[in-house]
Amino acid sequence: MRSDTERNRARIIKAASRLAAKHGNSIRMQDVAAKAEVSTATAYRHFSSVDEALAEFRFGVGETLREFSLARDEWGVELLEVVSRRWIELVMKHGRAMVHTRSDQGYLKRLRADAPYLTVQADALERPIREAAAEVGIPDQGDLGLFFWNSMFDPREIFDLHETVGIPSEQIASRLVRTLLGALRGWAPTD
Known part of the structure; x- marks a missing residue:
């Protein structure tokens, strides 16, 4: 990609994330283009929708989390808490830009x-x-663990726990990790 094309793409992603953080997902591509200081046509050349630009932004946040996770030396519950705490930090940092739009397909699909x-x-x-x-003695359940983590660590739920219930963000990860392990224990096959 040419440098001006890369620059415009990055500006559009940044603009979409900043607008979504402030206004939620009710923003239009015209708003994103104006914030990015590009034409609406340029914005649409890069992304077919605001959701697509936000998915690219969230992918970048996911890469940050992956790099963090892969570099950790902790093991087990401690590792899960550290990585989950980092996720919550990223959610709080990026605000409503982290709230996923709804899809008619479930997480696992x-x-x-x-x-x-x-x-x-x-x-x-x-x-x-x-x-x-x-x-903690729970058999590996494949991607069901990811399913439950995704449900519990959904940014909307993190904001709800923090803003509505008043749980400090530093405590949310450990509480949700315990809940996740309880859910996995409940779903473990019985003999």
Whole structure:
């Protein structure tokens, strides 16, 4: 890609994320283009919708989480808490830009179809979830662990716990990790 093309693409992603952080997902591509200081046509050449630009932004956040996770030396529950805490920090940093738009497909179907912003997040979480479950004696349940993590660590739910219930963001990860392990224990096959 040419440098001006790359620059415009990056500006559009940044503009979409900043507008979404401030106004939620009710923004239009024209708003994004104006904030990025590009024409609406240029914005549409890069992304077919605001959702697509935000998915690219979320993919970048997922890459940050994956790099963080892969570089960690912790193991088991400690690793899962550290990675989950980092996720919450990223959610709080980027605000409402982290709130995913709704899809008519469930998480597992999108994950198995290789949705990029989900697969990069799964790469960050697979080892921590598997090791934490093993540490507490829960058999590996494959991508069900990712399913439950995704449900519990949804940015909307994080904001709800923090803003509505008043739980400090530093406590949310450990509480949700315990809840996740309880859910996995409940779903473990019985003999």
